[in-house]
Amino acid sequence: MNDQDYMKLAIDLAKATIGQTSPNPAVGAVVVNHGEIVGMGAHLKAGEAHAEVQALRMAGERAIGATIYVTLEPCSHFGKTPPCADLIIEKELKRVVVASNDPNPLVSGQGLERIRQAGIQVETGVLKEQADQLNKFFYHYMKKKLPFVTLKTASSIDGKTATVTGESQWITGEESRQDVHQLRHQHDSILVGVNTVITDNPSLTTRLPHGGKNPIRIILDTHLRTPEESQVIKDQAAPTWIMTGSQIDQEKKRRLIKQDQVTIYELPVDKIKIKDVLHLLGEKLVTSLLVEGGATIHESFIKEACFDELIMYFAPKIIGGEKAPSIFGGIGISKLSQAIHMNIESIERMGQDFKVTARPERR
Amino acid sequence: MNDQDYMKLAIDLAKATIGQTSPNPAVGAVVVNHGEIVGMGAHLKAGEAHAEVQALRMAGERAIGATIYVTLEPCSHFGKTPPCADLIIEKELKRVVVASNDPNPLVSGQGLERIRQAGIQVETGVLKEQADQLNKFFYHYMKKKLPFVTLKTASSIDGKTATVTGESQWITGEESRQDVHQLRHQHDSILVGVNTVITDNPSLTTRLPHGGKNPIRIILDTHLRTPEESQVIKDQAAPTWIMTGSQIDQEKKRRLIKQDQVTIYELPVDKIKIKDVLHLLGEKLVTSLLVEGGATIHESFIKEACFDELIMYFAPKIIGGEKAPSIFGGIGISKLSQAIHMNIESIERMGQDFKVTARPERR
Amino acid sequence: MNDQDYMKLAIDLAKATIGQTSPNPAVGAVVVNHGEIVGMGAHLKAGEAHAEVQALRMAGERAIGATIYVTLEPCSHFGKTPPCADLIIEKELKRVVVASNDPNPLVSGQGLERIRQAGIQVETGVLKEQADQLNKFFYHYMKKKLPFVTLKTASSIDGKTATVTGESQWITGEESRQDVHQLRHQHDSILVGVNTVITDNPSLTTRLPHGGKNPIRIILDTHLRTPEESQVIKDQAAPTWIMTGSQIDQEKKRRLIKQDQVTIYELPVDKIKIKDVLHLLGEKLVTSLLVEGGATIHESFIKEACFDELIMYFAPKIIGGEKAPSIFGGIGISKLSQAIHMNIESIERMGQDFKVTARPERR
Amino acid sequence: MNDQDYMKLAIDLAKATIGQTSPNPAVGAVVVNHGEIVGMGAHLKAGEAHAEVQALRMAGERAIGATIYVTLEPCSHFGKTPPCADLIIEKELKRVVVASNDPNPLVSGQGLERIRQAGIQVETGVLKEQADQLNKFFYHYMKKKLPFVTLKTASSIDGKTATVTGESQWITGEESRQDVHQLRHQHDSILVGVNTVITDNPSLTTRLPHGGKNPIRIILDTHLRTPEESQVIKDQAAPTWIMTGSQIDQEKKRRLIKQDQVTIYELPVDKIKIKDVLHLLGEKLVTSLLVEGGATIHESFIKEACFDELIMYFAPKIIGGEKAPSIFGGIGISKLSQAIHMNIESIERMGQDFKVTARPERR
Numbered sequence A, B, C, D: 001m002n003d004q005d006y007m008k009l010a011i012d013l014a015k016a017t018i019g020q021t022s023p024n025p026a027v028g029a030v031v032v033n034h035g036e037i038v039g040m041g042a043h044l045k046a047g048e049a050h051a052e053v054q055a056l057r058m059a060g061e062r063a064i065g066a067t068i069y070v071t072l073e074p075c076s077h078f079g080k081t082p083p084c085a086d087l088i089i090e091k092e093l094k095r096v097v098v099a100s101n102d103p104n105p106l107v108s109g110q111g112l113e114r115i116r117q118a119g120i121q122v123e124t125g126v127l128k129e130q131a132d133q134l135n136k137f138f139y140h141y142m143k144k145k146l147p148f149v150t151l152k153t154a155s156s157i158d159g160k161t162a163t164v165t166g167e168s169q170w171i172t173g174e175e176s177r178q179d180v181h182q183l184r185h186q187h188d189s190i191l192v193g194v195n196t197v198i199t200d201n202p203s204l205t206t207r208l209p210h211g212g213k214n215p216i217r218i219i220l221d222t223h224l225r226t227p228e229e230s231q232v233i234k235d236q237a238a239p240t241w242i243m244t245g246s247q248i249d250q251e252k253k254r255r256l257i258k259q260d261q262v263t264i265y266e267l268p269v270d271k272i273k274i275k276d277v278l279h280l281l282g283e284k285l286v287t288s289l290l291v292e293g294g295a296t297i298h299e300s301f302i303k304e305a306c307f308d309e310l311i312m313y314f315a316p317k318i319i320g321g322e323k324a325p326s327i328f329g330g331i332g333i334s335k336l337s338q339a340i341h342m343n344i345e346s347i348e349r350m351g352q353d354f355k356v357t358a359r360p361e362r363r
């Protein structure tokens, strides 16, 4: 086992926690003394012990003179917990190996500097790329103070999301649907338009074999038309945040916010802009948003160029029909040169379906 | 080198000729004497020497006592050339190894039987599956007396074939377009609707770096609206067959058929059915048809369940727009249960684009 | 994440501890509650907390109602720690998923039975094969009460371990030598003949970039010829056990055993048999033995059919020479039918060298 | 199909003939006209038609204006056949695509120059590396005027070629033995020492499922001790060349050379040097030599540094024994620094055995 091997283990520990640590990043740590592992840990939930604390707790006395491998630079500021940099110094470690520096420019490098000044060896950049892959939401958020936006679509192979009569249930197969629930588990929040709530009355929760974290449910609802008996209001399974314009029935609002976990954000506008919603979510420490539609909602995100990743599920069916709804609605573009160019990151088989992951070419 | 190795070589020889032998199958042959290759050959063009003839010609005297590997059972009937079974007997070969029997039930096994009776050892089924892959058009045609129909589509990733204003040129990239020309080279014929001829005035020829075989151009044109100055009429690059209904301008017809390579087939109907076109093509020994659209034409093939393979090219662009044309037009289906279920055979990257090959689940 | 994914993580945790837990097996554990990981742990060292204890300690209150994934059946008997089965019941877990049952037939199934009777769901066999791979030494030892014996050889490509003049240093390259140190880290003990001690004066310790666990050093030394100033006597880096016959210089013995970590086992025989040594080691809870030679020692293990795996490093050099020493010495066999048949498990490139792992065909 | 695709087919055609064209190289050719293959050919045997002739014969009239793909530069000199360069000009081809230039420095580039001057386009270097792989013997011979020497060994995994009593039959398995026969088919000649002839009385012929070309049998026999009744003398299956020193029984020589296919080369020396044998073979147009042993013969080739490739078959057996014969015999080296350093080109499983191909590091 060399530095790479131990860091790989720390990354595996962190990887397992993706989706449950927000707004904190997923972090793993491994402590090694004389070629033996004496501690392993990961940050499990915001507000709880950092990865380093977990691993050093397990190491006990054997931390003295040991090397710690951490996927992210140890923190140097007092947050909900005392700084890990101080703990490392106090426990008399000999060497700290780190994959990535803290992406927050205000504090980046400070933890390592403090450690270095205590006479502890520091090495950085070990498996950096793999470690950064773990926290694409977190890095994006630290840089832009806006959530990472994933658009999710599901359609037939010819790009239809429903028949001409609007039948759309179960276009894609079981594997794709499981995969969507994994996306919900990984994202902090999920967004649909009020029409979807009225038509389908979805719960928008995560239904994996072993449960999973429910995302905050964001409803775009300019005129506060969300039915009071809808699941997102009544089921209390997760927070529901309704984004409205300024012209709403205040009486209905009062009734709704009496419901547990329901919050209404009145934006001082007639027509809600996606950008405003994203800024609000950023302020509320929401680092990631999964947009599940429908077509008009998707169109808005595309028109405002407000998305970072597009995940498309295609079922091997032909629906056809000029008037059957397509993946993206709206007026569309008139010249091909106005089309949004994407880079296809991956194409995966998913049972009978396939899944395409793409990112806009330049943001 | 064992039987498999030699047959693999015969298959490689045949594979290179796919697209140029129709209505005959692609066939390769290798002659081996005392562990040395003494002859190799392939059938290059209908009317010319069969693969066995080529290979035995090369072998000369060394054919005596040799083994011949052929991808398809040697013929036993007098066609444009004398039967290869007789040639094998006359040349005193010792052993015949065959991948597949003749798919024509009327003659299947007869060539091998004659060879066996002459005291020559016969072995069949060696690499049969690979050999049959070479000739999917031919086997389909032998079985159904109808051409193998390939639908080809090209769209943005969201299933749009043009913008709302109709701009559609160059949606897909260079690699995809090259691949389409390879398809044209491999198919006996290519079909478009008359509207495509009027709007785009395409040549429908094969433009590969080294040329390639041009398919017969089939125009679906109920009312004989094909412009007299269009490329498919004037360029004489390949046969052009216009399929019309019974109500056409006979004067225009007379002018058109004076053009070299132009033929008009008047079907005795008001509205042309795809099935009738396919039967006509089958009678004319056309073993394969590439349908290049547009959306209405594709819709017709789908509605009549008249296609055997669907090849879709997707460009990594978002076009969007409710009214922008989709891959398949028409009225479409009202219930999801009526959707055509496909099996996805393969997904390939093609430059920036990707290509999906699928087949209808049951025919 | 499904059962397999969580168990895979538990296996990764265990895998990192191979070599440091003996005579205990490597075990990993993961606790999951509502699709979130709430605890992770591994058994790090004999005498310390079991994997389940580590993982449940991290989980705290969130263990209630959770699922625990363990690579090995939880223990049910009081050892150095209270039984993990009781802890799981006490912490009110809901479900226990296990890869393998306890290999000790006396207690196998008892831990799970106790857990089941407490009304907790139990599932077994998840990724069993992968989990068992972790502990091949442990399973072998549990079954036979004898250490797992690995013979290690290093030679030129033509099977020579030295030149005719006996020069043998550094035949193999750096990567192979690192790999050997990994083997030392993983094995409980290492064995050489006294001639090797006299000639090379080796330390027989583990020298990995980050240290590593030193194996117990076993010297086969019938007549107690180990030099009093040799490294294995003086360096105190690890226990040194000298195996002698009954005819030894008792005065020298008294001097030697005054040295720290040196033990002498007098076997009541004139000529030491390998089988006797292995039985003694088994009694002393040594679960694995790495035999590093030389040729005569290897020959003894082969002649008595006392080895479980053969690991050979080949350097890409030709040494040649009739009289140059070969991998295995001794008298050898006279008939080919007496040769030991091996199964080759793997062949790996190792820098310029290659490594062959093989096992005797029937034991 | 592009240039690479067509050249790949030409290479496949050539590959199938490896071993049967010596002293000529294996060459393949493909003729393409308007994207259709109109001719394919390969050189089958020294003295027969060149690949270009075969392919152009098949093309007939369709050669005019076509492109020819040849794996080797067309010849420009009158040999047993008129120059292919002239034929290409005469047939009015439009373009010539070549993988490699002629390796003979005296004529290299001349064929292409003549073609170019006739106004035909020329392109070179297409898939050069793959094409050159076909003819490693030929290129070596053209450069050095000496045969390419392959040493072949077969041993147990511990480098023993026989038991102490000398039993050596069938150490390796069926797959390895088949592979050796493939080597015999590919090499022009095979060499053993007279002791092997006396002890084993081998036929040294190629026994593949479909026969194969027999190599010339070279016997190193300083004192002409080859038994008159041995197979290599009596079976007339292939030429047998006996290399002797100057002190031989002339009477026996006269009797032996009366045998069909037996030749005796008296070297004017007391002790035969390998270098002298190789020079003699080079003069006789032998481009490749397979050395099959025994140990003393191998030792001679190694000591004189007279080999280009080493192919070792290892059976998964342990033979052991200090006195059992090793792969290479002789006195050997005294210092490790004198060992011959090899580069391992490949390691392949071969049934239960494995095969290592290596080349000396610097020649």
Ligand SMILES: [Zn+2]
Pocket (backbone or CB within 6 Å): A050, A051, A052, A074, A075, A082, A083, A084, A085
């Ligand atoms: Zn911290």
Ligand SMILES: [Zn+2]
Pocket (backbone or CB within 6 Å): B050, B051, B052, B074, B075, B082, B083, B084, B085
């Ligand atoms: Zn025929």
Ligand SMILES: [Zn+2]
Pocket (backbone or CB within 6 Å): C050, C051, C052, C074, C075, C082, C083, C084, C085
């Ligand atoms: Zn326990």
Ligand SMILES: [Zn+2]
Pocket (backbone or CB within 6 Å): D050, D051, D052, D074, D075, D082, D083, D084, D085
């Ligand atoms: Zn030539």
